[in-house]
Amino acid sequence: MNAPALTLTQMRYVNKAFWRNPVSAFFTFAFPLMFLVIFTALLGRDTIVVGGREVDLSTYYVAAMVSFSVITATYNNIATSLTFQRDLGVLKRTNGTPLPTGVYLAARVFHALLVSLLLVAITVAFGTVFYDSEVPTGATLARLLAMLMIGAASFCALGFAVTAVIPNADAAAPIVNATILPLLFLSGIFIPIGDNAPDWLTWTARIFPVKPFADGVQAGFLGTAFHWSDALVVGAWGIFGLIMAARYFSWEPRT
Amino acid sequence: MTDIAVEVRGLTKSYGNVNALAGIDLQIGHGEVFALLGPNGAGKTTTVEILEGYRHRDGGEVAVLGLDPGRQRARLKKHIGIVLQSTGVDRFLTVAETIAMYSGYYPRPRPVDEVIEVVGLTEKRNSRVVKLSGGQQRRLDVAIALCGDPQLLFLDEPTTGFDPSARHEAWDVVRNLATLGKTVLLTTHYMDEAQHLADRVAVIAAGRIVAEGTPATLAGRDTARARVRYRLPGGVVPPADLGEPPDPDGFVEFAPEDLARALHSLTGWAIEHAIALDELQILRPSLEDVYLELTGAATEAVTAPGVRPPAARSPQ
Numbered sequence A: 001m002n003a004p005a006l007t008l009t010q011m012r013y014v015n016k017a018f019w020r021n022p023v024s025a026f027f028t029f030a031f032p033l034m035f036l037v038i039f040t041a042l043l044g045r046d047t048i049v050v051g052g053r054e055v056d057l058s059t060y061y062v063a064a065m066v067s068f069s070v071i072t073a074t075y076n077n078i079a080t081s082l083t084f085q086r087d088l089g090v091l092k093r094t095n096g097t098p099l100p101t102g103v104y105l106a107a108r109v110f111h112a113l114l115v116s117l118l119l120v121a122i123t124v125a126f127g128t129v130f131y132d133s134e135v136p137t138g139a140t141l142a143r144l145l146a147m148l149m150i151g152a153a154s155f156c157a158l159g160f161a162v163t164a165v166i167p168n169a170d171a172a173a174p175i176v177n178a179t180i181l182p183l184l185f186l187s188g189i190f191i192p193i194g195d196n197a198p199d200w201l202t203w204t205a206r207i208f209p210v211k212p213f214a215d216g217v218q219a220g221f222l223g224t225a226f227h228w229s230d231a232l233v234v235g236a237w238g239i240f241g242l243i244m245a246a247r248y249f250s251w252e253p254r255t
Numbered sequence B: 001m002t003d004i005a006v007e008v009r010g011l012t013k014s015y016g017n018v019n020a021l022a023g024i025d026l027q028i029g030h031g032e033v034f035a036l037l038g039p040n041g042a043g044k045t046t047t048v049e050i051l052e053g054y055r056h057r058d059g060g061e062v063a064v065l066g067l068d069p070g071r072q073r074a075r076l077k078k079h080i081g082i083v084l085q086s087t088g089v090d091r092f093l094t095v096a097e098t099i100a101m102y103s104g105y106y107p108r109p110r111p112v113d114e115v116i117e118v119v120g121l122t123e124k125r126n127s128r129v130v131k132l133s134g135g136q137q138r139r140l141d142v143a144i145a146l147c148g149d150p151q152l153l154f155l156d157e158p159t160t161g162f163d164p165s166a167r168h169e170a171w172d173v174v175r176n177l178a179t180l181g182k183t184v185l186l187t188t189h190y191m192d193e194a195q196h197l198a199d200r201v202a203v204i205a206a207g208r209i210v211a212e213g214t215p216a217t218l219a220g221r222d223t224a225r226a227r228v229r230y231r232l233p234g235g236v237v238p239p240a241d242l243g244e245p246p247d248p249d250g251f252v253e254f255a256p257e258d259l260a261r262a263l264h265s266l267t268g269w270a271i272e273h274a275i276a277l278d279e280l281q282i283l284r285p286s287l288e289d290v291y292l293e294l295t296g297a298a299t300e301a302v303t304a305p306g307v308r309p310p311a312a313r314s315p316q
Ligand SMILES: Nc1ncnc2c1ncn2[C@@H]1O[C@H](COP(=O)(O)OP(=O)(O)OP(=O)(O)O)[C@@H](O)[C@H]1O
Pocket: B015, B018, B020, B038, B039, B040, B041, B042, B043, B044, B045, B046, B047, B085
């Protein structure tokens, strides 16, 4: 079989296992949607000033939850599932078969992208149906899709990279959360951060990939300005992740 | 291709300051079943995983099916099947899905149901891996190793955790492979397993091969002097050429130079004195005896089989 066909077949097995695993299906899939419902139900009628515009918090949260879904489906999902596979010895076994390692990893990446896409679609549909948030069109849509792709790919790469510092499966969830949660809070994913946020906070967040990614996604939904520099920061983190992963990724359990 | 499936010369490997392999030489012919015996930490897994291409050697020459597992691993992978000492599979796929998935990686796989049948998992075909018992999961490991129809099979402690009947079934699987002309390199802590399966065995201790041969002749088992053991009633002492005076339980044991002559004179003497010769036995060193001797009595305590679980499988 050629590589694309193999990748597709492999992806189907990844997909099967994903939906049968209650933990991955819940935390990756149901979690962001649950947050979306809770946040919009609690705060949806308030407004916030972002990029000089006053917007409904419900719309703000649709954008924020789109970012959040993509990050959990890629970074969290890849880092935890690969650590488990590594500790279980699945990676080592696979590494002893003729399956090209690139195919195995690509299947996981494409699956994560697919799950992200599905989550984004559901989130947007939810926003449209219940809160009349607008679906972007034209150039705005194109920029949004570009940002989503760059973000998803970069967070996948970072997910691979972080497995290098996860000693074993038990440590996977704590380490993944410890690395991502502060950034999610700092970047206004859960608690809205508008124009009146202190400068130091905004600038700290901008160094890391979550805030630029969330801002780029926000531009798609809130009509705020889109900066290609945001995409650049996210992409740079992705490349950094890729280099680290290539250097330190391990196919065998770390003892 | 030559007749040699695996050729190892002067193989060395250390982990930091642990000298795991101190110069291993091995030669395994095509179609041969070869068993590597040795106490915990002797270097069996290290040797096998170097041959499989997982670990890098420090020195020495290695050819597996004519290929260097260090530099030609990609080509080698198509022709070998591997059962690692501890390993897992995706727990949420079924047995049939798992085999189908791994079969897809090989150029000429065996039919999925045939492989499942061979390891006796037909009834569990549609069960998820998470629902299998430890021994059944180990059978699945063997099935996965078979699905590419490999020429050479590596089995690192394949039957640890098996119940006695499963072990016998596993032996049948290996023997069938041998009949098909496959080469098998296995490690084990079970002497009966080596005895039943292996055409040849090597004993490895502290990173060195200390003996090699067929299970029947290892370390001169066949030529070692037989020992004669019998029991005498209280107070009776045997003639000088038929052993020392009995131990407190009345047992006498001696190693005659000429077994036939010794037995002849022993039975003659016994009939003459109307002694029943309770529990007369002729003893030869078992594989276990020579193994324990070779690996040193000190390791006896830790080589008890079944001390480790078949595989590390943590909840997901
Ligand atoms: N990855 C590793 N890092 C450091 N030391 C190791 C590593 N793997 C093995 N060793 C050491 O090398 C020696 C040989 O180990 P190996 O696993 O080859 O033994 P073994 O014969 O397979 O033992 P067992 O019967 O317990 O499986 C041991 O002293 C072990 O502690």
